[in-house]
Amino acid sequence: EGDVSKMREVVAVAQHHDAVTGTAKQAVTFDYQQRLSEGIQDCQEVIKYAYQNLMPTSKSSAAPPELIFCPLMNTTECPITETSTQLIDNVYNPLARPVSKYVRLPVTSPGFDVIAPNGQKIETQVIPIPKPVLLIPGRKSSATYELIFRADLPPIGFKSFFVIKNASVAERQLSKPSRMA
């Protein structure tokens, strides 16, 4: 069961000055990382329950829809966006004011429509991932592009965007490279 207590305890541990400033021995740093990772996973369970109470169940199953997080977005890596032809992207704004966020999803090719909750297709852009990112040691991803769209979010609330493959828009949404010189 999801519980935020684990994260609360881990953050308390990580207030030691070694964790704050990075002066721990390497093995201790690994331990901090593992504890934080476990705490984050428990918090994600809590978020899953919240979403599942708000989302529709599928036709074929009474089970609530699955919710997937991509913790490796810092290396532009996300298995679900790289392999799916359609998915729902849930974007939650924890701030108490509206914000606009430019969402960047790792994909293997251009050619996606993004549909806002009101049914309107929203503007998209696709840009190749820079080569140094593709070469990050340990990166296990087939994504070579990023799909970009703007999410206008309500305060302390979320919007779900319907992302669906549409090869016919690939040419139009892919930004063409040009060289400075």
Add this chain to the structure above:
Amino acid sequence: KKAFLGKGKFLLGVDRNGRIQRLSHNGNVLDVTQDYVWYEGHPGNNSEFEFRASGAYIFRPWHEKPHVAQPQGNPIVYKGPLVDEIHMNFGFNVSQVLRVYKDKPEAEIEWLVGPIPIGDHVGKEVVSRFNTQLDTKKTFYTDSNGRQLLKRERNFRPTWNLNVTEPIAGNYYPINSRIAMNDGKTFVTVLTDRSQGGSSLKDGQLEIMIHRRLLYDDAFGVGEALNEEAFGEGLVVRGKHWLQVSSSAEASAKNHRLRAQQAFMDAQISFTPTSLSFQEWK
């Protein structure tokens, strides 16, 4: 006139190497350049107080003058309806994406550094540096305590007489979310996505340390050199800075406070697989 990024009130001019040259926000124009430099970490001898190595606890460059990472190759420009960006590489395993989103009042700099090469057996500390002509009178601001911007004055402490023996390290301060400077007319802020260290070693200049790889323990107790590895190599780090310019303290505060909030409590993204059509799902 053609070499710029952005479409709205924020425009960014670049030079032929793709580096920032000038930016304009609501008509306020600022000449600004940015480069990546690296200091050699002091190897030390770890005698008490003297010649201690640069390491996990302390930043101690061996020489005051840093090396400059030179631009490499030809930058690639991408322009589109939502964002304009330039991908560029520098020597020394440094690369960056410089981007301006439509309607955002700032330049976003996504840097990627590493693995830092140590084949020459010299530890290195990599810094992103912004240069302007602002007459900042030795003064800059950091939010070391995570609550408010505190005034910092180069080679000075407000409560004791400072004897400056290490001009670089002695002027470095912790940054939690931003470092700023102004000349009374133009207000420049660089926001970070994590806690880092930084300074203003010359008037009109801001620098932020983004990655370190050092080969000697600093003898403060950790017992290890700050030489993290993964996959048999030094770490690769990736992060973002946001560069803002405003023409008043009020406008600057509004911009950087809102941006810092959004960086700290960024929108959370998750995914749900579905085989439903949009109408069914809706």
